[in-house]
Each structure stands twice: as C-alpha cells, then as structure tokens.
Amino acid sequence: MQDELQDIGKKGEVIVSDDRFDAIIVGAGLAGSTAALTLAKAGMEVLVIERGNWAGAKNVSGGRLYGHALEKILPGFAEEAPIERKITKERISLLSETAGTTIEYADESFRKPETASYSVLRSKFDKWLAEKAEAEGAMFVTGIHADEMIVKDGKVCGVKCGEEEMEADVVILADGVNSPLAQSLGMKKELAQAETAVGVKEVIGLEEKVIRDRFGLTENEGCAWMMAGYPSDGGIGGMCLYTNKESLSLALVLTTSYIGQSELSVPQLFERAKAHPVVAPLIEGGKLLEYSAHLVTEGGYNMIPTLYKDGVLLAGDAANMVINIAYTVRGMDFAIESGRLAAETVIKAKEKGDFSASTLSAYKQMLDNSFVLRDMQFHAKAPKLMEHKEIFTKYPQMAQEIFSEMYTIDGNPRRHLLKFAKPALKKAGGIFKLARIGLDANKAI
Amino acid sequence: MKKMSVDDKLGLNKFYPDEHNPHIEIDPDFTDEKEIMRVVKACPAELYKYENGKVIFNHEGCLECGTCRVVSGGKVVRVWHYPVGSMGIEYRQG
Numbered sequence: 360m361q362d363e364l365q366d367i368g369k370k371g372e373v374i375v376s377d378d379r380f381d382a383i384i385v386g387a388g389l390a391g392s393t394a395a396l397t398l399a400k401a402g403m404e405v406l407v408i409e410r411g412n413w414a415g416a417k418n419v420s421g422g423r424l425y426g427h428a429l430e431k432i433l434p435g436f437a438e439e440a441p442i443e444r445k446i447t448k449e450r451i452s453l454l455s456e457t458a459g460t461t462i463e464y465a466d467e468s469f470r471k472p473e474t475a476s477y478s479v480l481r482s483k484f485d486k487w488l489a490e491k492a493e494a495e496g497a498m499f500v501t502g503i504h505a506d507e508m509i510v511k512d513g514k515v516c517g518v519k520c521g522e523e524e525m526e527a528d529v530v531i532l533a534d535g536v537n538s539p540l541a542q543s544l545g546m547k548k549e550l551a552q553a554e555t556a557v558g559v560k561e562v563i564g565l566e567e568k569v570i571r572d573r574f575g576l577t578e579n580e581g582c583a584w585m586m587a588g589y590p591s592d593g594g595i596g597g598m599c600l601y602t603n604k605e606s607l608s609l610a611l612v613l614t615t616s617y618i619g620q621s622e623l624s625v626p627q628l629f630e631r632a633k634a635h636p637v638v639a640p641l642i643e644g645g646k647l648l649e650y651s652a653h654l655v656t657e658g659g660y661n662m663i664p665t666l667y668k669d670g671v672l673l674a675g676d677a678a679n680m681v682i683n684i685a686y687t688v689r690g691m692d693f694a695i696e697s698g699r700l701a702a703e704t705v706i707k708a709k710e711k712g713d714f715s716a717s718t719l720s721a722y723k724q725m726l727d728n729s730f731v732l733r734d735m736q737f738h739a740k741a742p743k744l745m746e747h748k749e750i751f752t753k754y755p756q757m758a759q760e761i762f763s764e765m766y767t768i769d770g771n772p773r774r775h776l777l778k779f780a781k782p783a784l785k786k787a788g789g790i791f792k793l794a795r796i797g798l799d800a801n802k803a804i
Numbered sequence: 805m806k807k808m809s810v811d812d813k814l815g816l817n818k819f820y821p822d823e824h825n826p827h828i829e830i831d832p833d834f835t836d837e838k839e840i841m842r843v844v845k846a847c848p849a850e851l852y853k854y855e856n857g858k859v860i861f862n863h864e865g866c867l868e869c870g871t872c873r874v875v876s877g878g879k880v881v882r883v884w885h886y887p888v889g890s891m892g893i894e895y896r897q898g
Contacts, residue, residue, distance in 0.1 A: 410886060412820075416894045417868065481898030502890030520889070537870040539885070550874050557871040559848040561813070562897040563805065606897070615875050619842035625871075626810045626848055633805065642805045649897040650813035652848035652869035 380406045380527040382705050383518055385505045385540060387414035388481075389691055390675025391533035392488040392497075393432065393698030394705075399495035401706045406527070407489070407497060408520065410504040414489030417535075418481040419560065419653040421688055422601035422608035423583050425476045428695040428730075433491065435472065441487050442477040443603035444581025445470060448574070451686050452637060453755040454588040459637035460758035478581045478601040478608065479691075480562065508540055508671070514715075515544070515670035529714045530671045531701050533694075536654045538677035546673060547664035552616040554658030554742065556596060556683075559629050560610035563645035567605050573641060574602055585686060588755030590632035592621045595657075595745045598632055599688065600641065606648055607641070609633070612655055612683075655688070656681050660739035666726065667719040672701045680731060684741045684804045685750075693731045700725045740803040747796045753787035760786075810850040814865045822891040826863040828872070829883040834859060839879050846875040868893055 382398055384391045387409035398405040411417035423446060429436050437445070447469045452461040468474060493499055509517040509524055517526035518540070532541050541547040565573075574582040587597040594617030601608040611629045623631065632638060656662055656679040663680070666673050674680075675694030682689050704722040708714045726732045744750075760783040764774065784790060830852075834840065840859045844852045849867050853860040859880055866887075873884040886892070 410889045412890050412894060415898060417892075418898050419895060420898070482895045483898070485898070504886060504889035537873075537886075549877075550870070552874060552877070555874050557846060557848065557869065615846065615871060618846045618875055619838070621845075624845035624847075624850070626850055630807055634807070639805070645805045647805075647808060647813060647816055649895065650810075650817055650848075650867075651893075651895060651898070652867040652871065654870050654874065 380404050380525070381709060382406075382529050382531060383408065383525060383527040384531045384533055385518060386532070386534035386677070387411070387489050387499060387501070388418050388485055388533060388535060388675060388694065389488065390677070390694040390698035390701075391531070392485065392492045393429070393695045394531050394533060394674060394702040395497035396432065396488070396492035396495055397699050397702035398705060399492055399497040401702075403706065403709065405497045406525065407492070407499045408503050408505045408518065409499060409501045412502045413486060414499060414501065415482040415485035418485045419651045420479075420481050420691060421558065421560070421599050421610050421612075422478050422480070422603070423476050423687075424479045424484070425689060425692040427473055428692040428699070430472055432695070432699060437472065437475065437477060441483040442479055444478045444576070445579055446476045446478060446583045446601075447580040448576065448582040449686070450582060450584040452584070452586040453758050454586050454590065454635055454637055455755040455759040456589055457636060458759040458763065459635075460755070460762055461637070476583070478583070478603050480603060480608070505534070505540060508544055510544070513669060515668065528670070529705050529708065529719075531674055531705070532671060532677050533674045533698060534677050536656060536676040536679070538673070541664065541673050541677050544668065544671065546668060546671070547677070547679070550654065550656065551658070553614065554656060554662050556612045556614045556655040556657050557618075557625055558610050558612045558653045558655050559625055560608060560651045560653070561647055562603070562649045562651075563607045563609060563642050564605060564648045565607060565645050569644065570602050570605070570607070576602065583687070586637070587685065587751055589635055590628070591617070591751050592623065592628055593748065593752050594620065595751060597751075598638070607645065609642060614657065655683070657683050657742055657745070659742050660732070660735040661742070663732070663735065667716055667722050669716045670714050672704065672719060672722055674698045674701045680735065682735055682738050682741060683745070684738050685745070686804070689734075693735070696729055696731050697726060700729060738803060740799065744796070744799045744803040747799065749788050749792060749796065757783045757787035814849060818894045818896060819865070820891045820894060821864050822887050823864065825888065827885045827887045827892070828861065828863050828866065828881060830859055830861045830880055831882045832858065834880050836879070839876065843872050843876050843880045846871050866892065
C-alpha cells in the first residue's frame, strides 16, 4: 500500500484505494503528528496527509514550546529532539518611541523537564516528530493537498485529494489555523478580524557566541522576550523574540481589525519596530535567513469551534487553540495535548465500533478536564484585557516619564517620586483607569 | 541590521512557484479604495497593489498565511485556497 500511496502524487494518475484506514489525519503539524503517533502506538492504521513536501515544510510559529505535553508522550524528548534552546530567561518590555522599560525574570526551576520550555524552529522540529510517528507505523503522504471532505448521510467518512478518495472510520482535522476543511463542514466560522492577528516573522542568523554574549546566556540556555507598545503603533499586538541556537526568531503580531488605521503597512511596521533603540542592537550584524507569516487566533476560549461531529474531530490550530496572555503566548502545547486526546477518543471509539458524534463527544469532555480547555477558560477574559488600548499606547509612555526622571542625573533639582509619577499617571488615564485595568488583568492573566 | 525590502526578503525564501495556477482570486472590479488599501497594507509579502483605482495581485511569493482573506471579508479576495500539494512556500526554518 505504501507504494500505491506514493503514486498518488503523480500527475494524471487516478488510483482507487480499496483500503480503508482506521483514521485519516489532515496536517502533519504538532497536533496531527502527535495524534498519528498515539494512534499508531495503539496499533491502528493511520494515514497522515500533508500538503507540504515534507512534514514541517509549511509550518511556522512564534517560537516557544512548553514541553510538558510532549513530555507525557515522549519522556526526555528534549535530549533527542531538534530543540534550539531551553528558555531560562523571561523578559517583558514596554516600548515607547524612544525608550524601553524591561522586567527580567530568570529561574533555575525552568530547567526541569516538566516545567521547561524550549525555543523551536518548526520546520526542523515537526519533521522530527513526524518521523517518530512514522517509526511507530503511521503512514505519511506528503506533497498532497486534501481538497474536500467526503460526507455521506451527514457523516464524515474520508477526504478527497484531486481525483483520489480515501476513506476512514474517522478524520482528524489538524490542518492549521485557516482550516478550509473545518470551515467547509460548518464546524468553524471564518476567522473574525477582531479575534485574529497576523504574525510576521524573521529568522535572523547570528553566531552562537554572539547570541550568548548579547543575551547573557550559557551554552544551551535561551531567552524569551515579549515587547508591547511602540511596535503595534496603537493597535493590539506586540513583538516577540526567542533565541535559537544560531539565530533569533523575531516576530510582530498585530490584530487584523487594526490594519488600515495606521499609515504604515504590516511589513513597514515590522521594519519600524526592528529599528527601535531596544530592538536594533539585539539584531545588529544579523543575517536574514527566512521571512514568514502566520495567522494567530486571539479570541481564546470563546473562539473554540465545534470540536467534533459524526466521524470527525478538530485539533490544534484548526480548533483555534491559542491564548495570548501578554506575558506569553501558548498554542503548541495545546496542539500536542489535543492531538493526543483526539487519538485517545478515536481508540475508544474503535473499541466500541462507533464513530458517531455522541461517542466522539468524549473528546470535548477530555479537553475540558485537561489543561487545554481548563487554561483557555481560566484566561477567557484575556482578549478583553487587551482591548484596553492604554497598555499599548499610554503606559509605555508613562513608564518612560517615571523612569526617565528617576535615572536622569544632570544637575537639575531632584523631585520626589510622587511629584512626577502622579502627573505621568494622570496623563495615561488616571488612577481609576489603572485600577480598572489591574482588576481586569487579575481576572484574565 | 540593514533595512531590507520585502522583495529581497522573499528572495531568501524557498518557493515552488505554480506560475499559471493562482490559488487566490481577486475581484478585479472592486474599487473601494479604503477596503483595497487595508488588504494592500495587510499582506506580509506585499503582493497586493493599488494602481489607477484598481487592485492588482500576484500570487507568486505568497506566504500562505490567510491574512488577505480575513482582512477583506469576502470583498477584495473572492477565492482563497492553499496552493496545490507540494507547490508554494517551503519553510526551512519555520
């Protein structure tokens, strides 16, 4: 069958596959390959269809993977997987036009596998994970786009790729944030502008030693850095930077509903942010290796689509499983866990011989009881917090005014903190506004 | 780091171009400048241009993100698909 499958890609040939799979997975990202790995381990016949020429060829993310979810499936995976660096240093900055206020937190406990996070480059990492699934017996066909769902009597029973129809008891859609297939089934609505951000990213090559010296890191340590304010030019968004082994991942994320309000285009805003006095020295001397873009869902828990229907499940980005809580962005650990739980659901359904929505509803229950929907629900109010524009506009300015006076020593008369902090706060919206945002933040993050 | 044009950035990426098979179709008769400019500004690859009151689009260099579709809300972008299997961008970093 492997030979037949490899022929599918040849132009003009139509191959009718008599074989039915236990499960078809669309998309060889983290959710898809984790599901494939879990199903194959349980002895199921699983086919993964990937439109890229290899698993990882179409995959992009900001750059940080929280390891706990994969640790459950492949303990000690970081010893072997192509991770970049273990994140030991967290930085968050508020940037005004000319200044930056930064908090750094470094912690020894970030090194433990169960709490560690890693910078990753997805083209490399996803390829590795797919190979793990393949080694367990999962079958991957790459360079093939799944065009349509096959639905009979309201039940999903396979996918169509060109002229070829492939059938299975169940289909797991892990085809990413746009998921045209989930949209075609009415499980997922078109992404709403106010809840969707565009991420543009550069992978910037730098010498290993330069990265260590510049960010104050030892050999395998890494830094994750979120920056809000100036980069998004008054819109909701920010920049993130992750140190890789011999490169930096630098990305600007901007809510799409804001586009057009700024004079500048998204690529122009990115270049402008790269020239900021806090950012420019970090990338100085760097050589661009790759330019990429990806949508990021920011609606959080309230944006979770229909997760199952007769014969089909959604996992990972296809299910909008991402949260942005200002000091960090998460999605990859959700993708891995949802991929695993989708597979566990399918294994149970196979035992029962029933792939109806009522059996597959166990998936939602498992997600509810897992960190995926628990954490997403916990942070459900984060999108509302981000609507306080002051965070991106006035507060970086306020921080500058306060710290600038504290740190400027030029012989002029000194003033007590409250003398200059109070007017700065007033200008930024006042104490009540700050309290409001503080209360909302308390409920959201 | 030196400032680079988007064209130069795209030049560093690896593409399998499907020249004669655009995976995105625009509405060439759509003329609302404000809406067109939002799509022009949104595309990370700068593939949309507004010239002589009309929108011009070239699918080669597409990063396959979906932003144009989301931003245009069905107005400028009429059909949005991924390229056929194996074509388009190939990320080597990701």
